[in-house]
Amino acid sequence: MxxxxxxxxxxxxxxxxxxxxxxxxxxxxxxxxxxxxxxxxxxxxxxxxxxxxxxxxxxxxxxxxxxxxxxxxxxxxxxxxxxxxxxxxxxxxxxxxxxxxxxxxxxxxxxxxxxxxxxxxxxxxxxxxxxxxxxxxxxxxxxxxxxHADMRLNALTDVMRADTRLKKAYLIGQDYSFGQQVVRRAREMIAAKRPDIEIVGEELHPMGRVKDFLPYATKIRASGAQAVVTGNWGNDLTLLVKAVRDLGLNVKFYTFYGNALGVPATLGDAGVGTVLAVSEWHFNVGDAGSDAMVGAFRRRFPNPQExxxxxxxxxxxxxxxxxxxxxxxxxxxxxxxxxxxxxxxxxxxxxxxxxxxxxxxxxxxQPLYVSGMDRAGAGGPKWDVEGSGYGFRTVRRFDGPLTALPSRCTMTRP
The missing domain is CATH 3.40.50.2300 (Response regulator)
Known part of the structure; x- marks a missing residue:
């Protein structure tokens, strides 16, 4: 027993x-x-x-x-x-x-x-x-x-529409399905919302293979663009903004992913007031739940690079x-x-x-936020990004129902 x-x-x-x-x-x-x-x-x-x-x-x-x-x-x-x-x-x-x-x-x-x-x-x-x-x-x-990309772009181009000083924009993206979609739809949405904005350049580059974005930055400078719209992510975004910064260009970046993975630290003060990102949430939404989650994540992963x-x-x-x-x-x-x-x-x-x-x-x-880069602390955003000293503050919030776009799905169900 x-x-x-x-x-x-x-x-x-x-x-x-x-x-x-x-x-x-x-x-x-x-x-x-x-x-x-x-x-x-x-x-x-x-x-x-x-x-x-x-x-x-x-x-x-x-x-x-x-x-x-x-x-x-x-x-x-x-x-x-x-x-x-x-x-x-x-x-x-x-x-x-x-x-x-x-x-x-x-x-x-x-x-x-x-x-x-x-x-x-x-x-x-x-x-x-x-x-x-x-x-x-x-x-x-x-x-x-x-x-999806059209939902994000719809929010970004709504913010662009409100910038009455913006007259010239440059579109650049990675040469695969997503990057192509962003460039194509950005052109269409800008034309519909702000037909007075001139698209002064449109570029697709190999994904993950460009080590030096200076030639692209030089084209942006020559175009006279006041803003760059890009869906680039990872090193393709970081290297692009670094090349533009190194030329000393005063352009706004309307991005999908400009709030992470080295971009704020790369830009430094040059990004304040010039880099915007669209996301479902960001560190400085300002509610207690957001502060608690950011704090818990940083305790779990204290390395600023993480x-x-x-x-x-x-x-x-x-x-x-x-x-x-x-x-x-x-x-x-x-x-x-x-x-x-x-x-x-x-x-x-x-x-x-x-x-x-x-x-x-x-x-x-879900809700979407367009946020802009700023110096953290002392009246700026509470939380910085990746130990850079720069964070993001809300420029505009879009409630979930406002982000929804019609679907063309015909789904087969078991």
């Missing part, structure tokens, strides 16, 4: 099987810093979920486990890692730092989930913002938690947890149905952000 009792106790004490989330991202290569920054965000929120007991399911609470899979920024490698992640038991794939890779993963998951219904997988997208991913290429298995925090990534994991608990399952179909139409207030779990997952196209509808 003693042996049996001991065996029963051992079984009872066995840890619960974790729910595996597989991050497939470029964690090395030219955009490795951006991939590592995403990993820290996801690690932070996974740890917070587990600290409060994990995901509450009928068989008992289960922890989350985050798998790191380095695609090296290569789409073929990402597709190979997708197969590896599924074989390791992951039923949630997380990716975002390339819309081209996201499109390939969506196509692969559509085929996999039809071929192997017993091992279906969901794709949670935190930053691949090509609009087609929730329009023409929408999929029941894919959910996007970032505002100071990259985005509320949408926290919200993504928390909404997936809420959907699992609502569905009482970790299976793809019931979790997807629970996510559809889910309205989530993150404040209840320490995330100062909220959103509605639109059922028709699986696009998260």
């Amino acid at each position: 003693g042996l049996l009792a001991g065996m029963s106790a051992a079984v009872a004490a066995a840890p619960a099987e974790p729910i595996r989330l597989a991050l497939i991202e470029g964690l090395s290569g030219p955009f490795g810093n951006a991939g590592e920054a995403v990993f820290r965000n996801l690690q932070f929120t996974v740890e917070r979920v587990n600290a409060r007991g994990g995901v509450k399911l009928p068989g008992g609470a289960r922890p989350l486990a985050l798998l790191r899979l380095d695609s090296k920024g290569n789409t073929e490698e990402a597709l190979s890692l997708l197969r590896s992640a599924i074989d390791q038991g992951a039923r949630f794939i997380l990716q975002g730092n390339s819309s081209a890779t996201a499109a390939a993963l969506i196509d692969a998951l559509n085929k996999h989930n039809e071929r192997e219904p017993q091992r279906r997988v969901l794709f949670l997208n935190y930053s691949a913002v090509d609009p087609s991913l929730t329009n023409e290429r929408c999929s029941f298995w894919h959910f996007r938690f970032d505002a 100071d990259y925090l985005h509320a949408r990534m926290q919200l993504m994991v928390e909404m997936a947890v809420a959907a699992m608990e609502k569905a009482r399952s970790t299976e793809a179909v019931p979790v997807a149905r629970a996510l559809e139409g889910l309205s989530f207030q993150g404040a209840a779990v320490g995330v100062p952000h909220s959103g509605l997952m639109r059922a028709e196209d699986h696009q998260l509808i």
Whole structure:
């Protein structure tokens, strides 16, 4: 009886099987810093979920486990890692730092989930913002938690419209689906909202391969542009703004990602009043929840170079947890149905952000902020970025319903 009792106790004490989330991202290569920054965000929120007991399911609470899979920024490698992640038991794939890779993963998951219904997988997208991913290429298995490029541009160009001094703009982007979309749609939106603004340059450059942006900066100078509109991210953005700064140009940058990954420190005082970024949230929103989350993140990652925090990534994991608990399952179909139409207030779990997952196209509808760079402290923003001494203050906030754009999705559901 003693042996049996001991065996029963051992079984009872066995840890619960974790729910595996597989991050497939470029964690090395030219955009490795951006991939590592995403990993820290996801690690932070996974740890917070587990600290409060994990995901509450009928068989008992289960922890989350985050798998790191380095695609090296290569789409073929990402597709190979997708197969590896599924074989390791992951039923949630997380990716975002390339819309081209996201499109390939969506196509692969559509085929996999039809071929192997017993091992279906969901794709949670935190930053691949090509609009087609929730329009023409929408999929029941894919959910996007970032505002897509047209939604972000709509906010940026609304702010541009109000700048009556702006007469000349230069458009530049990375030469792949997302960068092409930003340049094309920026031209169209500016023409519709401010036809008096002249587009004095339009440029696409190789993604992740340009080491010296001085030739591009020289073209911007020669054009007489007062503003640059770009969707560039990672080192392609940092090197671009550095080249423009080195020429001493007084231009405004309207960016998607100018509030992180070295850009504020690179620009210094030259960025004050000239660099704007559009995001779902920023450090200096000013509420107690935001201050608490920034403080907690900095305690977890005290190195200023690791100071990259985005509320949408926290919200993504928390909404997936809420959907699992609502569905009482970790299976793809019931979790997807629970996510559809889910309205989530993150404040209840320490995330100062909220959103509605639109059922028709699986696009998260959420507030957007356009913020401008300023010196931190002494009347400026409370929190700086990456120890740079510069932070961002709100220029304009757009409520969630104001950010929504019509969808062209025709979704096939199981």
